[in-house]
Amino acid sequence: MSNHKSQIFSPHFVYECLSLMEQFPKAKILAGGTDLLVRLKDEMNQHDIIDISHLKELKGISIADDKIKISALTTFSELIENEIIAENADVLVQAAEIIGSSQIRNRGTIGGNIANASPAGDSIPPLFVLEAEIETSGKNGTRIIPIKDFFKGPGRTILKKCEIISSVIIPKNKDYRGAFVRLGQRKSLAISKVSLAALFKVEDERITETRIALGAVAPTVIRASKTEKFLIGKKLNDETISEAEKIICDEVSPISDIRSIAEYRKEMCGELLEQAITRQLF
Numbered sequence: 001m002s003n004h005k006s007q008i009f010s011p012h013f014v015y016e017c018l019s020l021m022e023q024f025p026k027a028k029i030l031a032g033g034t035d036l037l038v039r040l041k042d043e044m045n046q047h048d049i050i051d052i053s054h055l056k057e058l059k060g061i062s063i064a065d066d067k068i069k070i071s072a073l074t075t076f077s078e079l080i081e082n083e084i085i086a087e088n089a090d091v092l093v094q095a096a097e098i099i100g101s102s103q104i105r106n107r108g109t110i111g112g113n114i115a116n117a118s119p120a121g122d123s124i125p126p127l128f129v130l131e132a133e134i135e136t137s138g139k140n141g142t143r144i145i146p147i148k149d150f151f152k153g154p155g156r157t158i159l160k161k162c163e164i165i166s167s168v169i170i171p172k173n174k175d176y177r178g179a180f181v182r183l184g185q186r187k188s189l190a191i192s193k194v195s196l197a198a199l200f201k202v203e204d205e206r207i208t209e210t211r212i213a214l215g216a217v218a219p220t221v222i223r224a225s226k227t228e229k230f231l232i233g234k235k236l237n238d239e240t241i242s243e244a245e246k247i248i249c250d251e252v253s254p255i256s257d258i259r260s261i262a263e264y265r266k267e268m269c270g271e272l273l274e275q276a277i278t279r280q281l282f
């Protein structure tokens with residue numbers, strides 16, 4: 001039995017949080033708690049906790065020039081209700097709407113979803129196609145990191161010790177149509193077996209630009225760059241869609257795990273791409 005007497009800290013300022021992190025390097029950061037509390041379960045009393053949920057600096061959504069700043073403590077429910085996000089990042093709203101249950105959406109934060117670094121985290125593929133940047137706060141100031149460089153593997157990010165995610169920055173994005181689709185054990189309260197986010201720009205029935213990201217088929221979310229390249233300039237018809245489906249299945253190498261087998265995941269990438277295209281473009 002451990003004799004450790006755990007403490008819970010509730011800083012009100014980021015600088016206070018960072019100095020607590022330095023003082024208690026093993027302390028766990030708690031935002032909405034929907035991942036952390038499940039993970040710690042009966043071990044709660046063995047860990048010091050830094051509850052960041054009172055940090056006003058990490059709350060709110062704002063827009064300046066051509067950038068939208070989503071603070072780390074923004075919950076999925078807040079994302080769904082926000083007009084700026086609805087106008088500029090509908091693909092993120094579509095993902096937020098199917099995360100967990102209403103209780104989870106009311107507590108779970110975008111910062112927690114990113115920091116958790118699950119390849120199946122549902123906000124991450126939309127953030128990849130939106131070409132988001134992650135803003136961090138640490139002892140040496142802030143850093144802005146493109147999301148494609150943020151993850152090292154399942155549960156691992158490039159966050160340093162004594163550094164937290166402070167916000168997610170996305171460009172204004174009114175020209176694109178977006179779709180988020182996922183496959184889980186069931187429609188709600190299930191972790192994605194495969195997920196796909198896509199943005200399309202279409203002129204005269206041809207795709208002029210596209211970005212496609214896949215979740216849960218690799219150690220981190222990935223862009224389907226071969227499929228993107230193939231689709232650009234193509235007229236949308238059944239032949240294009242079926243060729244794109246083959247390309248996307250070929251460009252992924254998923255693994256089998258408790259949630260699904262590799263072959264099924266591969267096949268489902270094609271199926272989800274078809275759903276995303278037809279949902280948005282027809």
Ligand SMILES: Cc1cc2nc3c(=O)[nH]c(=O)nc-3n(C[C@H](O)[C@H](O)[C@H](O)COP(=O)(O)OP(=O)(O)OC[C@H]3O[C@@H](n4cnc5c(N)ncnc54)[C@H](O)[C@@H]3O)c2cc1C
Pocket residue numbers: 028029030031032033034035036037038072073098099100101104107108109110111112113114115116120121122123163164165166189190191192
């Ligand atoms: C029943 C249930 C259903 C769920 N369904 C889904 C789903 O459909 N899709 C999905 O993607 N997820 C799902 N989740 C997982 C979870 O809700 C999300 O990952 C959520 O976004 C986590 O946010 P949080 O604020 O609760 O994080 P917390 O649990 O507070 O923290 C998660 C991790 O991130 C760290 N952290 C949190 N905020 C920061 C920060 N600002 N800077 C640095 N580190 C930080 C914490 O230390 C911890 O390691 C589900 C969870 C449950 C319990």
